[in-house]
Amino acid sequence: DAGVTQSPTHLIKTRGQQVTLRCSPKSGHDTVSWYQQALGQGPQFIFQYYEEEERQRGNFPDRFSGHQFPNYSSELNVNALLLGDSALYLCASSSLLAGGPWNEQFFGPGTRLTVL
Amino acid sequence: AQRVTQPEKLLSVFKGAPVELKCNYSYSGSPELFWYVQYSRQRLQLLLRHISRESIKGFTADLNKGETSFHLKKPFAQEEDSAMYYCALTSGNQFYFGTGTSLTVIP
Numbered sequence: 616d617a618g619v620t621q622s623p624t625h626l627i628k629t630r631g632q633q634v635t636l637r638c639s640p641k642s643g644h645d646t647v648s649w650y651q652q653a654l655g656q657g658p659q660f661i662f663q664y665y666e667e668e669e670r671q672r673g674n675f676p677d678r679f680s681g682h683q684f685p686n687y688s689s690e691l692n693v694n695a696l697l698l699g700d701s702a703l704y705l706c707a708s709s710s711l712l713a714g715g716p717w718n719e720q721f722f723g724p725g726t727r728l729t730v731l
Numbered sequence: 732a733q734r735v736t737q738p739e740k741l742l743s744v745f746k747g748a749p750v751e752l753k754c755n756y757s758y759s760g761s762p763e764l765f766w767y768v769q770y771s772r773q774r775l776q777l778l779l780r781h782i783s784r785e786s787i788k789g790f791t792a793d794l795n796k797g798e799t800s801f802h803l804k805k806p807f808a809q810e811e812d813s814a815m816y817y818c819a820l821t822s823g824n825q826f827y828f829g830t831g832t833s834l835t836v837i838p
Contacts, residue, residue: 618774648826657735657817657828658775671824705775717763717821722775 616642619708619723627729628696636691636726640708646670646716647689649681650705652725658705664689665711693728701730734758735820737829744808745837752803752832754792754818762820764801766792767828769815778803778816788812808836 620639628634640647646665650658660673664683678694687708693700704727707720736755744750756762766778779787781794781801792803801818813836818829 650828655830657819657830659828660826673825707775717765717823717826718780719777720826724774 619706619721621704621706621723621726623726624724625727625729627731629731630696630698632696632730633692633694634696634728636693636704636706636728637688638691638706638708638723639688640706641721644708644710644721645687646709646711647683647687648707648709648716648720649689649691650707651675651700652703652705654702661691663716665716670716696730698730701728703727734822734827735818735829737816737818737832739832740830741833741835743835743837746810747807750805750808750812750834750836752816752818752834754801754803754829756799756801756818756820758799758820758822760822762822764792764794765819765821766790766801766803767817767819769817771814775817808834810836810838812836 618641622637648663649661652658661675662669663671667683680692683689703725705725706723709716709720764781767775768778769775790805794801815831815833817831820827
């Protein structure tokens with residue numbers, strides 16, 4: 616099991632563009648959460664998906680949207696990119712049945728997004 | 732509102748010395764608290780959670796509701812403990828990380 620995988624590793628976009636980041640959860644996990652980590656900061660919760668629906672959402676604008684597929688993989692989409700969206704985007708997976716979505720989150724390596 | 736505060740960005744201790752990483756939280760309900768750790772060139776991973784009351788790699792953390800703290804402690808620091816440590820809290824429908832403390836254990 617490769618654990619949580621994310622693609623791409625790095626991405627460079629310009630202001631106003633749109634971006635899609637991808638995440639495959641750890642085998643056996645059904646819940647995916649996304650985080651934004653700016654330089655020198657802790658991860659900030661964006662949203663969480665379970666059963667292909669957004670279940671929880673942090674304090675992020677509607678420009679941030681997501682999707683979960685039947686195989687539990689997930690995408691994070693960001694529209695109308697701003698310079699401030701430059702960050703490391705982390706995906707975490709967990710099992711709702713094994714103690715709940717927050718009980719133990721397994722993190723991916725992240726996607727580094729740079730907006731120019 | 733800041734939910735989790737880690738007052739020290741950097742902390743250095745000598746090998747064999749006790750170490751305490753501070754974490755204070757603000758939440759009116761009954762939070763669940765965690766410590767996550769990120770070793771160099773590795774992924775963020777769970778170290779321990781308060782509901783388990785467990786000791787992992789010699790680390791313990793006690794939830795003090797009166798002081799709203801969840802400090803991480805280890806009696807004898809090892810070089811392999813050098814890492815970035817994040818305190819985290821869930822309110823049930825949100826998850827909050829602190830800004831992290833970078834621990835360096837000096838040989």
